[in-house]
Structure formats: structure tokens, C-alpha cells
Amino acid sequence: xxTLALAAAAAGSEPEGRDxxxxxxxxxxxxxxxxxxxxxxxxxxxxxxxxxxxxxxAQDASQEVFLRLYRNLARLDAGNLAAWLYRxxxxxxxxxxxxxxxxxxxEDAPELAATGDPQQSASEAERRALLLxxxxxxxxxxxxxxxxxxxxxxxxxxxxxxxxxxxxxxRSQISKARLKMRDFVDRSSRRRL
Amino acid sequence: xxxxxxxERVALLAGGDLDAAEAAGVExxxxxCAPCRALAVELRxxxxxxxxxxxxxxxAERYAAVRGRVLAELAEPPRRRAVWPWAVPLVAxxxxxxxxxxxxxxxxxxxxxMPHAVAVAPAVEPKRGPDRSLTVAAPxxxxxxxxxxxxxxxxEPDRTHAxxxxxxxxxxxxxxxxxxxxxxxxxxxxxxxxxxxxxxx
Numbered sequence: 001x002x003t004l005a006l007a008a009a010a011a012g013s014e015p016e017g018r019d020x021x022x023x024x025x026x027x028x029x030x031x032x033x034x035x036x037x038x039x040x041x042x043x044x045x046x047x048x049x050x051x052x053x054x055x056x057x058a059q060d061a062s063q064e065v066f067l068r069l070y071r072n073l074a075r076l077d078a079g080n081l082a083a084w085l086y087r088x089x090x091x092x093x094x095x096x097x098x099x100x101x102x103x104x105x106x107e108d109a110p111e112l113a114a115t116g117d118p119q120q121s122a123s124e125a126e127r128r129a130l131l132l133x134x135x136x137x138x139x140x141x142x143x144x145x146x147x148x149x150x151x152x153x154x155x156x157x158x159x160x161x162x163x164x165x166x167x168x169x170x171r172s173q174i175s176k177a178r179l180k181m182r183d184f185v186d187r188s189s190r191r192r193l
Numbered sequence: 194x195x196x197x198x199x200x201e202r203v204a205l206l207a208g209g210d211l212d213a214a215e216a217a218g219v220e221x222x223x224x225x226c227a228p229c230r231a232l233a234v235e236l237r238x239x240x241x242x243x244x245x246x247x248x249x250x251x252x253a254e255r256y257a258a259v260r261g262r263v264l265a266e267l268a269e270p271p272r273r274r275a276v277w278p279w280a281v282p283l284v285a286x287x288x289x290x291x292x293x294x295x296x297x298x299x300x301x302x303x304x305x306x307m308p309h310a311v312a313v314a315p316a317v318e319p320k321r322g323p324d325r326s327l328t329v330a331a332p333x334x335x336x337x338x339x340x341x342x343x344x345x346x347x348x349e350p351d352r353t354h355a356x357x358x359x360x361x362x363x364x365x366x367x368x369x370x371x372x373x374x375x376x377x378x379x380x381x382x383x384x385x386x387x388x389x390x391x392x393x394x
Contacts, residue, residue, distance in 0.1 A: 030267065034260060041256045050247060059259050066263040128246040131239055149208065150240055151247040156210055175204035181243075182235055 019078035026073045033073075037066050043082060043152075044089050050147045051093035053136060057100075061092045068092075086152070086162045090144045097140065127185070134184035138177050141165075145173040146181075196222075196229045203229050207236035 021039075024032030044065050048058035065088050069076070076084055135143055141163070148159045149170070160170045199222055205211050206219045223230045376385040 030264065033267075034264060037260050037263065038256075041259065042251075045251060045256060045259060046247065049251065055251065055255055059255060059262075062259045063262045063266075066259065067266060070263070070267060124242070127242055131243045132246055149210075151244060171205060171210060172201070174208060174210065175201040178204040178208060178236055178240070179200055182232070182239055185239060186235075 019081075022073070022076070022078050022081070025070075033070060036069070040069075040082070040085055044085055047086060047089045047147060047152060048093055050132075050135065050151055051090065051143060052096065053132075057096060058093075061089065061096055064092045065089050083158070083162055086148060086154070087164075090148075090163065094140050094144075130185050130188050131181060134181040134188075137180055137184050142173045142177040142180070145170050146177040149174050150178075196226060196232075199226070199229050200232065203233050204236055207233055208240060 021032050021035050025036050041062070045058055045062045048061040048065070049055055052058045052061055065085065068088055069085065072084075135146070138146065144163060145159055145165075148154045148162060149156060154162065156167050156170050156174075159165075159174075160167045163170065165173075199219065202211065202215070202219045203223070206216055211219060223233055371388060371390050374387040374389075376387060378385065
């Protein structure tokens with residue numbers, strides 16, 4: 001199980017709160033800030049991708065997250081940086097989604113490499129595409145809870161901390177989200193038969 | 194039998210979100226409920242599939258593009274600083290214009306609509322004497338008369354500047370008869386006094 005402390009450690013920072021790269025970035029070292037972005041870009045862009053539904057919007061969101069990171073370097077500790085980044089990524093994606101509320105959503109069609117049995121690969125690819133599309137059927141909060149818990153692997157407590165909710169609320173959100181996704185895939189599969 | 198009450202717990206079990214005691218209770222239910230067992234299998238398979246999709250790497254160019262855009266934006270000079278040099282004189286000019294307008298307002302303030310009809314009261318011949326002065330009757334707050342109908346003219350040559358402080362001192366009256374015309378307007382709070390000398394015909 002990945003935890004935020006582990007995520008911070010994996011990203012190369014020290015959970016105690018001291019991080020030479022972070023300190024250098026704080027003092028205006030752009031190269032250090034670039035390194036900081038490289039450490040956390042998978043966290044930010046990967047999460048934003050699943051929340052936004054497409055890579056272009058995810059890139060825009062990531063850009064905004066890193067700009068906010070730069071503006072808030074002075075008051076961030078290495079120990080809580082990952083949680084802060086998750087929180088800001090969720091907020092930025094929610095804001096962007098609300099701004100696009102009236103726009104037609106972009107189709108989520110991940111390109112997957114075909115390997116092995118072509119028929120089976122096609123079936124798996126279809127199933128993946130369906131599951132990813134089913135994320136769109138979730139409410140903002142359900143989606144964020146599921147992405148953080150099931151895709152980013154945070155614990156329920158960590159998800160609650162990032163989203164500012166209670167553990168009970170997060171458990172309810174993720175269980176409903178899983179059931180909704182399963183129903184969506186089930187209905188879509190029946191329609192195609 | 195409806196298993197709706199179990200569904201959420203099965204969904205939590207599928208993601209490993211139940212503690213040991215809760216999980217054991219749900220497992221016992223699954224052992225005797227085929228639909229819930231099937232649901233648990235589907236949910237686990239769906240989560241595995243979703244995680245596999247999420248684990249696929251994003252192209253390196255995407256990350257590089259984000260970093261490049263962020264660093265480029267940080268390299269740009271702050272936009273606000275470009276705005277303020279224009280905003281400061283603009284605000285100063287606006288303030289100056291406002292002061293001028295406020296200063297001119299009393300002189301330029303428009304008088305409410307002129308009365309519709311104006312009549313001049315008959316001239317009163319003032320008594321001849323060295324300290325004759327004119328006193329204008331103070332306006333009285335009464336119900337507004339019909340527009341343009343209430344007109345009075347009075348001269349009180351025996352009193353000396355009784356109305357001082359209510360307005361400018363009345364003009365000295367020489368030989369020419371002075372007339373005061375009180376003009377009522379539609380606004381009961383606004384009364385216009387018109388003082389003039391009648392010099393011949």
C-alpha cells in the first residue's frame with residue numbers, strides 16, 4: 001500500500017521535512033525547481049489525467065499545479081508536499097471541469113499497444129476504454145476519491161485528509177463509485193451484444 | 194433475496210477497504226450468495242483492469258511539455274507590474290476630474306424645472322428714506338401648490354436685513370422699485386426668489 005510518506009520518500013525527499021532540492025528551489029534556483037517538478041510530475045500529471053479525462057486538459061492542470069507550487073514554496077514542507085500536490089491537483093481539475101461544464105466532453109480513447117492475441121487484446125482494450133469512460137459517470141467527489149484510493153493507492157485516511165472529508169464519507173464515496181462504474185460497464189456491454 | 198444492503202460492503206471488500214472483522218462478515222455472506230459473489234468478482238476484475246490502464250506510462254514528451262511551459266511562464270516578467278505604471282496616472286487623472294466636477298457642481302447644478310407659469314405681482318412703491326432695505330420672505334414648507342401658480346412679491350422697507358444669514362444680502366434699493374417674485378416649483382422644498390429692479394417701462 002502506497003502512503004503519502006512513502007510517496008514522498010520515493011520522490012526523493014525526506015519525510016522529516018528537510019529537502020535540499022526544495023530549499024534550493026525556495027531560494028530561486030530554477031534548476032532545483034525543475035528537478036522538483038520531475039520528481040512529482042507523474043503524481044500530478046497521472047492524477048490529473050484520470051480526473052480530467054484527457055491528456056491535454058491534464059497538461060494544462062499540471063502546469064497550473066506547478067505554478068502554484070512555485071508560488072507556495074516558502075510555506076511547504078517536504079513531508080507534506082505529496083499531499084499538498086494531490087489536493088491542489090484535485091482542486092485545479094475540479095475548477096477546470098466546472099469551467100467546461102457546458103462544453104462537449106472529449107472522448108477518452110486511450111491508445112493501447114496490441115500484444116498477444118489480437119482478439120483478446122481488442123477485448124481488453126475495449127474494457128479498459130469502457131472503464132476509463134465510466135469515470136465520467138461519477139460525481140467530482142466520487143471520482144477524486146476513487147482515483148486517489150484505487151489508482152494512486154492512497155489509504156482511505158490519506159484520501160480523507162487530501163479531500164478534507166471524513167473517512168466514513170470517503171468509504172461511502174469509493175464504494176458507490178465502484179458500483180457505478182461496474183453498472184456502467186455492465187450496461188454498455190449489454191448494449192453492444 | 195435482495196442483496197442491496199450488501200453491495201456497498203462487497204464494493205469495499207473488493208478494494209480492500211474493510212477491516213478483518215468486517216471482511217469476515219462479508220465473506221460469510223459471499224459463501225452463500227452467488228449474485229454477490231459474482232459482483233465481487235466483477236468489481237475486483239474492474240479495479241485490476243483500471244489499475245493496469247492507469248499504470249501505463251504517459252509519454253515523456255507530455256511531462257517535458259508541462260515543465261517547459263511552467264519554466265517559460267516563470268521566466269516571463271510579472272504581468273501586474275506592466276499594468277500598474279498605467280493605472281497610477283489614470284487613477285490620478287480620474288481623481289482630478291472628480292474634484293473639478295464636485296467643485297463646479299453647485300454653480301452648475303440645474304434648477305428644477307421652471308414653473309410652468311410666472312406672474313409678476315403688482316409693484317409696491319417703496320417708501321422713500323435713507324435706510325430702506327429689502328427683506329425677502331423666507332420660504333415656507335407647505336404643500337406644493339399647483340405647478341407654477343404660487344407667486345408672491347413683498348417688500349418690507351422698514352426692517353433691516355432681517356433675513357441675513359439666509360442668503361446673500363439683498364441689494365440696496367435706490368429709487369427704482371424692487372420686486373420680489375417667489376416662484377414655486379413642483380418640488381415643495383425648492384422655492385426660487387427673483388429680485389429685480391424695475392427701471393422704467
